Each structure stands twice: as C-alpha cells, then as structure tokens.
Amino acid sequence: MESEKRSAPKELSERKKQILKAIIEAHIELGEPVGSKYLTSNKHIACSSATIRNEMAELESMGYLEQPHTSAGRVPSEAGYRLYIDSLIDSYRLTEREIEELRTNLRKKQAELDGILDTAIRLASSMTDYTALAAKPRKVRVTVSHFDIIRTDERSMILVMLIGGIVKTRQIRSRVPIAEEASSKLETLLNRKLSGLTAAEITMPLMMEMERDMGAEDYLVEPVVKGICETISAFDGGELRFDGIDRLLSYPEVYGGERLRDMLTLFERKQDLLDVFSETEMQTGDDGAVKIYIGRENLVKTMDNSTLVYKPIKRGDLLVGAIGVIGPTRMNYSRVIAMIDHLSRGVSNLIEDGDERSD
Amino acid sequence: MESEKRSAPKELSERKKQILKAIIEAHIELGEPVGSKYLTSNKHIACSSATIRNEMAELESMGYLEQPHTSAGRVPSEAGYRLYIDSLIDSYRLTEREIEELRTNLRKKQAELDGILDTAIRLASSMTDYTALAAKPRKVRVTVSHFDIIRTDERSMILVMLIGGIVKTRQIRSRVPIAEEASSKLETLLNRKLSGLTAAEITMPLMMEMERDMGAEDYLVEPVVKGICETISAFDGGELRFDGIDRLLSYPEVYGGERLRDMLTLFERKQDLLDVFSETEMQTGDDGAVKIYIGRENLVKTMDNSTLVYKPIKRGDLLVGAIGVIGPTRMNYSRVIAMIDHLSRGVSNLIEDGDERSD
DNA sequence: AGTTAGCACTCAGACATTTCAAGTGCTAAA
DNA sequence: TTTAGCACTTGAAATGTCTGAGTGCTAACT
Numbered sequence: 001m002e003s004e005k006r007s008a009p010k011e012l013s014e015r016k017k018q019i020l021k022a023i024i025e026a027h028i029e030l031g032e033p034v035g036s037k038y039l040t041s042n043k044h045i046a047c048s049s050a051t052i053r054n055e056m057a058e059l060e061s062m063g064y065l066e067q068p069h070t071s072a073g074r075v076p077s078e079a080g081y082r083l084y085i086d087s088l089i090d091s092y093r094l095t096e097r098e099i100e101e102l103r104t105n106l107r108k109k110q111a112e113l114d115g116i117l118d119t120a121i122r123l124a125s126s127m128t129d130y131t132a133l134a135a136k137p138r139k140v141r142v143t144v145s146h147f148d149i150i151r152t153d154e155r156s157m158i159l160v161m162l163i164g165g166i167v168k169t170r171q172i173r174s175r176v177p178i179a180e181e182a183s184s185k186l187e188t189l190l191n192r193k194l195s196g197l198t199a200a201e202i203t204m205p206l207m208m209e210m211e212r213d214m215g216a217e218d219y220l221v222e223p224v225v226k227g228i229c230e231t232i233s234a235f236d237g238g239e240l241r242f243d244g245i246d247r248l249l250s251y252p253e254v255y256g257g258e259r260l261r262d263m264l265t266l267f268e269r270k271q272d273l274l275d276v277f278s279e280t281e282m283q284t285g286d287d288g289a290v291k292i293y294i295g296r297e298n299l300v301k302t303m304d305n306s307t308l309v310y311k312p313i314k315r316g317d318l319l320v321g322a323i324g325v326i327g328p329t330r331m332n333y334s335r336v337i338a339m340i341d342h343l344s345r346g347v348s349n350l351i352e353d354g355d356e357r358s359d
Numbered sequence: 360m361e362s363e364k365r366s367a368p369k370e371l372s373e374r375k376k377q378i379l380k381a382i383i384e385a386h387i388e389l390g391e392p393v394g395s396k397y398l399t400s401n402k403h404i405a406c407s408s409a410t411i412r413n414e415m416a417e418l419e420s421m422g423y424l425e426q427p428h429t430s431a432g433r434v435p436s437e438a439g440y441r442l443y444i445d446s447l448i449d450s451y452r453l454t455e456r457e458i459e460e461l462r463t464n465l466r467k468k469q470a471e472l473d474g475i476l477d478t479a480i481r482l483a484s485s486m487t488d489y490t491a492l493a494a495k496p497r498k499v500r501v502t503v504s505h506f507d508i509i510r511t512d513e514r515s516m517i518l519v520m521l522i523g524g525i526v527k528t529r530q531i532r533s534r535v536p537i538a539e540e541a542s543s544k545l546e547t548l549l550n551r552k553l554s555g556l557t558a559a560e561i562t563m564p565l566m567m568e569m570e571r572d573m574g575a576e577d578y579l580v581e582p583v584v585k586g587i588c589e590t591i592s593a594f595d596g597g598e599l600r601f602d603g604i605d606r607l608l609s610y611p612e613v614y615g616g617e618r619l620r621d622m623l624t625l626f627e628r629k630q631d632l633l634d635v636f637s638e639t640e641m642q643t644g645d646d647g648a649v650k651i652y653i654g655r656e657n658l659v660k661t662m663d664n665s666t667l668v669y670k671p672i673k674r675g676d677l678l679v680g681a682i683g684v685i686g687p688t689r690m691n692y693s694r695v696i697a698m699i700d701h702l703s704r705g706v707s708n709l710i711e712d713g714d715e716r717s718d
Numbered sequence: 719a720g721t722t723a724g725c726a727c728t729c730a731g732a733c734a735t736t737t738c739a740a741g742t743g744c745t746a747a748a
Numbered sequence: 749t750t751t752a753g754c755a756c757t758t759g760a761a762a763t764g765t766c767t768g769a770g771t772g773c774t775a776a777c778t
Binding site: 112115146148150152158160162167168169170171234243244245246248249260261264265267268 | 471474505507509511517519521526527528529530593602603604605607608619620623624626627
Binding site for chain 4: 033035036037049053054056057067070071072073
C-alpha cells in the first residue's frame with residue numbers, strides 16, 4: 001500500500017516519463033480520460049496495457065494522475081501538467097506561415113497602444129482557439145510629464161497630456177472666446193506648475209496660485225485643472241480586454257453549466273484578473289518570460305480548472321501591459337506558449353519604435 | 360373554428376387588453392408560461408379562470424399569445440410584446456435615487472468618449488440587470504479636420520489629429536534629431552495639404568509634392584503620411600463594447616446551452632450587431648427615440664428570442680454612437696426604456712459641452 | 719525481477735418506463 | 749354570458765435496467 005508518497009520527481013523512470021507524456025498529450029488531444037488500452041494501440045509504447053496499468057497506478061499514487069471514478073481512464077493532475085511543462089514538453093516551432101500571419105495582422109491597426117492590444121488579443125484568440133486577454137497594469141504614480149494645448153476654434157481647445165508615454169486628451173470649451181495668448185500662457189503655466197504631480201498633489205492653494213498667475217483669464221484655470229485631475233485619476237491604467245470568450249464553449253467538459261457562469265462573472269468583474277497580472281508580475285522585477293499558472297496555482301478560485309498563460313509587454317524597461325490566453329487545463333501548451341511569446345515580443349517591438357522596422 | 364384572423368388590433372375588447380397586459384407582466388416577472396388560474400388569484404381580474412381561458416384562446420388565435428405545448432400556460436408572442444410596448448405599457452418613472460445614481464456615476468470618468476461609453480454601459484448593465492452594449496458607428500467619410508504636432512523631445516514627436524470631433528494621436532520617432540522649425544513646418548504642411556481628405560484621397564503624387572515642399576527634412580514625410588493613412592483607416596469607428604455578459608445567465612430558459620453559445624458568438628463577431636446599429640439608425644436621419652427590436656424583428660437570426668433596446672447618442676446633430684441593452688424578450692420594458700433614454704441623454708449632454716453643467 | 723494475459727468487478731451514461739402535476743378544452747348548469 | 753367540473757394531454761422528474769469501458773489483481777511467463 002505505502003499510502004501517498006509525493007514529491008519524488010527524481011525517481012521517475014524513463015518509461016514513466018514517457019507514459020505520463022503520452023497520457024497528457026492524448027488527453028489534451030481528446031479531452032477525455034485516457035485508458036491503458038488506448039495508449040498501447042495509438043501511441044507507440046513498447047509494452048502491454050497491463051504494464052501500463054501498473055505504471056499508471058504508481059503515477060497516480062505519486063500525484064501526477066487522477067481518476068475521475070473507479071472505472072474510468074486517468075487524467076493528468078495539476079502536478080502532472082506542471083511536470084510536463086517544466087521538463088517533458090517539446091518546444092513548438094511556429095511555422096513560417098504562422099509567423100507571417102502574426103506579423104502582417106499585427107501591423108494593421110497600430111495607431112495606439114489600445115489598438116495594438118486589441119488586434120493582438122484578437123490574433124491570439126483566433127490563432128490559439130482560446131480566450132485571449134490583455135491587461136494594462138495599474139500604475140503606481142500617475143503624473144503628466146507634458147502638457148500641450150491646441151486651439152481648435154475660438155472657444156474650444158484640446159488639452160493634450162503625456163502620461164507615462166501614453167497620450168490622453170480632453171476637450172475644453174468656454175462660453176467666451178479664448179485669446180491665442182491666453183491658451184499659450186495657460187500651457188506654459190500647466191507645464192511649470194503641474195507636470196510631475198499626481199492628482200493628490202494638486203492642492204487648492206496651488207490652484208489659487210495659478211489663478212493669480214493667469215490674470216484676466218483666471219476663469220479658465222478651475223475647469224482645466226479639474227479636468228486634469230479627473231484624467232489623471234481615471235488613468236489608473238487598470239484595464240482588461242478580452243477576445244474570444246465564446247471559445248470557452250469549445251470545452252464543455254470544463255466550462256459547462258455553472259463553470260461557464262463563474263468564468264463569465266470573472267471576466268466581467270475584471271478586478272480579480274487584474275490583480276493576478278498586477279500582483280504577480282508588476283511588482284517583482286521579474287524577467288519577462290512566459291508565465292503559466294495551472295489550476296490551483298491561480299489565486300482566484302474560479303480558475304481552479306483553468307490555465308492562464310501570459311507574458312508581460314515592455315516598452316524599454318517599463319512594463320506597460322501583458323497579453324495572454326486563458327483556457328482549460330488541458331491546453332495545447334507548446335503551441336500557446338510559442339504564440340504568446342512571439343506576440344508579446346511583437347507588440348513590444350511595435351510600441352518601442354513607432355516607425356517602421358522589420359522585426 | 361374561424362382559423363386565423365390576424366391584424367385586427369382595433370377589435371381588442373377592454374377586457375382582452377387587460378388580460379393580455381396581465382399575462383405579459385406576469386410572464387416578465389416569473390419567466391414561466393402563465394396559466395388561467397394564476398391570473399385569477401394573483402392579478403385582480405374580475406372574472407373566473409374559465410372565462411380567462413376563453414379569452415386566452417381567442418388572444419392566441421389572434422396571434423398575441425402562444426402555447427409552448429398543449430398542457431402549458433400561455434406565453435406572449437412577439438406580436439403580443441409589440442402591442443404591449445406600443446399601447447399597453449405604463450411608462451416608468453425613474454426614482455430620485457435612480458436618477459441621482461445615474462448622474463453621479465456618469466460623471467466619474469468622463470475624460471474621453473470611450474471612457475464615457477464604458478462607464479455608461481457599466482451603469483446600464485448594473486442598473487437594468489441585462490447585458491449592455493454601446494456602439495460607435497462606422498463613419499462614412501473619415502477625414503482629419505486639424506493636425507497638430509507636439510515635440511516631446513529631440514527625436515520624437517506626437518501627431519495629434521482631430522477626426523470628426525474625436526482626437527487621435529500617434530507617436531513619431533526619428534533616428535536623427537528633428538529641428539523645431541521642421542516640425543512646425545510639417546504641421547502647417549499637413550494642415551494645408553491633407554485636412555479634409557480621406558485615406559483614399561491621399562495619393563502618391565500628393566505625397567511626393569509634400570516631400571518637395573519639406574526640403575531638407577523630406578524623410579519625415581513618408582512615415583508621417585503613412586501613419587496618418589493608417590490612423591484614418593483604422594478609424595472606421597465601428598466598435599462595440601459590452602458589459603454584463605454574465606447577466607445572460609440569469610435567464611437560463613432563454614440562454615441555456617446552445618443559445619448561450621450563439622449569443623456569445625454574436626457578441627464576439629461584433630459585425631452583425633454593428634450592422635444593426637449602423638444600417639437601421641445611422642443612415643435614416645431618424646429622430647433620436649428609443650428603438651426596440653423584438654425577436655424576429657431583428658435582422659440577426661441569433662436574436663430571435665431576444666430584445667434589443669437602444670437609443671442613439673448625439674453630439675449636436677452628429678450621431679456619434681448608441682447605447683442599449685440586450686436581453687430576453689421577457690424584459691422589464693418600461694424600466695429599461697426609461698433607463699436607456701435617460702442614459703443616452705446624459706451621455707449626449709456630457710460630450711456636448713465638455714465642461715461643467717448641471718443637466 | 720519484471721512483464722503479460724485473463725478475469726471478475728465497478729460504475730457512469732444511455733435508454734425505457736412510470737408517475738405526477740399543471741393546465742387546458744369542452745360541456746352543462748347558472 | 750359566465751362559471752364549475754371533469755376528462756384529457758403532455759413535459760418533466762423519478763425510477764429501474766443494461767451496457768461497455770476500464771480497472772485491479774492473480775497467475776503464468778520470460
């Protein structure tokens with residue numbers, strides 16, 4: 001009997017590894033528990049079903065396999081998947097076609113970060129067949145580094161703000177005409193007084209001071225500064241986009257009934273998922289590798305039977321977001337990993353240098 | 360027998376109307392077919408269940424009611440709902456609380472149109488308990504009305520474009536430093552040559568002409584113009600946002616199993632829904648009333664058993680989008696209509712005058 | 719020792735059958 | 749014209765049966 005004896009990964013014989021790998025890959029392919037007989041006939045393993053049964057029993061007691069019920073085949077456990085990903089998996093080479101498809105599509109709508117991310121998740125979802133998601137992390141200290149004012153006509157102007165490399169704009173209208181000089185005066189004033197300040201650091205005395213400086217056009221200050229504060233506050237960054245939610249339905253064994261509901265709610269609430277991205281990644285100055293969270297490893301209980309594969313997106317050394325894929329634990333890991341890796345890299349390059357560049 | 364005798368709405372007796380109304384409201388409330396007995400005991404109708412049965416049989420032959428199967432209660436048909444909405448419904452007064460909640464929440468994140476729409480759908484969804492959606496219509500002729508260039512540092516600038524009242528920006532980097540004069544020269548050149556042109560109207564000869572005009576810095580022209588074209592093309596407008604997809608699951612009778620899949624696919628594909636918004640509304644210079652599409656009335660077959668309630672959003676006379684709610688045909692119409700009406704109005708006001716204003 | 723063949727056992731899922739309750743249509747009485 | 753009563757219909761739920769896939773174990777085999 002021996003009861004349970006976990007955490008002895010070194011002692012896996014070569015044949016056990018081979019069997020485990022075969023089981024996992026068969027299960028990823030079929031989505032059903034896989035039995036000993038299937039293995040002998042479809043995967044080339046040089047022993048009989050009985051032997052495999054023995055090995056499977058051992059693998060189960062080691063915690064790498066599970067049995068849904070007594071007379072069913074085996075299913076990989078989370079530990080099994082983890083082992084598989086860490087040491088058994090064959091790395092997937094994207095084909096020329098795939099790379100080309102990624103590249104051309106990614107270029108299509110590269111106007112702004114949002115646009116890029118949107119196309120990226122669309123791509124990720126359509127090419128992996130899982131639900132894709134992208135996050136912009138919550139920023140710690142949000143400040144405007146540069147202000148600019150554009151007069152569009154007599155009584156309206158556009159305030160352009162550069163926040164951490166992202167451009168935000170805001171319309172300003174006035175009931176009375178605004179003089180050319182007034183707007184440029186306001187612009188320099190904003191740059192001098194407000195650049196580098198967080199919303200919390202913009203105080204009433206500061207605003208009153210600015211009103212004094214503006215002289216005749218002091219009435220402009222209040223609405224503009226208010227607007228700036230709002231924009232800064234609104235720019236918490238924390239945003240999450242999805243594509244291909246309907247693909248969850250391709251895996252009814254996992255996302256049938258209640259589960260689906262949980263998942264949709266998770267997507268809608270966004271907060272939990274944002275936390276995963278933010279807490280795990282953004283703070284630790286980790287290297288930018290592809291991260292994989294399997295089932296319980298996720299902090300969010302809803303994702304017990306799901307896997308999250310994602311990779312951060314950087315602009316220089318700055319972390320601006322992350323892109324990934326979420327799906328059932330039985331996921332085509334090698335392909336997804338390669339895909340996300342490539343995509344994230346592509347997006348990073350795109351925002352790195354806005355102008356043309358080939359790879 | 361008399362067989363079927365439709366389209367005789369005038370001949371509805373007062374009692375029939377009362378019964379139909381009661382049935383519809385009961386069905387909206389309970390979600391199940393409603394029987395004669397239920398009506399006599401729970402709604403105050405001054406006759407017995409047998410009488411009601413007779414009336415129901417007639418209403419059914421007129422096409423206002425349907426019977427899922429022989430021994431079930433009655434369910435309103437689409438024609439029934441239509442009649443109800445057009446002439447039977449009591450209009451819903453939003454409570455002070457509700458109005459206040461809408462107002463304060465709507466103000467929160469009003470930095471840009473996108474932001475406003477996002478909060479608006481979030482609000483719509485949470486306050487109606489249905490899935491909310493907002494669309495930005497496909498623009499017919501997309502042109503840039505004003506260009507502006509901001510130098511952020513020596514070798515990078517931001518190109519600001521005003522497209523139909525919406526601001527779009529784009530980063531431009533250069534490997535060699537750009538002189539102050541060069542950027543302002545480029546700016547005036549862009550405004551003179553490209554404002555008012557669609558992407559298709561920007562031709563090669565035109566670009567070459569601009570390169571001549573730019574003189575020494577002609578290398579800037581190509582990437583910038585290319586970027587402008589991309590931005591214009593990308594700005595087809597057509598965009599669709601959702602909130603509260605998970606609320607579909609509150610109506611499992613309608614969105615159970617296959618149906619849910621269809622619905623999610625519909626949401627993901629976006630195109631069909633965008634068409635509904637665009638074709639129906641954007642072209643006909645219709646008045647800005649709340650529109651209601653019930654079941655088959657929708658062009659999209661997936662929405663057979665759903666209702667779409669929406670209202671356009673205007674900026675002045677310009678149509679900039681629409682906001683609405685989608686849900687099961689058995690929807691709390693009066694409340695939803697009032698809500699969407701108010702919300703759309705609120706959003707319109709917000710973008711009308713960017714600065715402060717109370718209602 | 720490790721491997722294989724054979725056999726009894728288990729159990730979820732599919733299918734058939736029964737039961738139940740809700741709601742109707744119709745008829746006859748008020 | 750309305751109402752009470754009753755026979756009838758029918759989907760949904762409950763129950764029972766059957767089957768096949770897959771296991772664990774034992775005994776023979778290399």
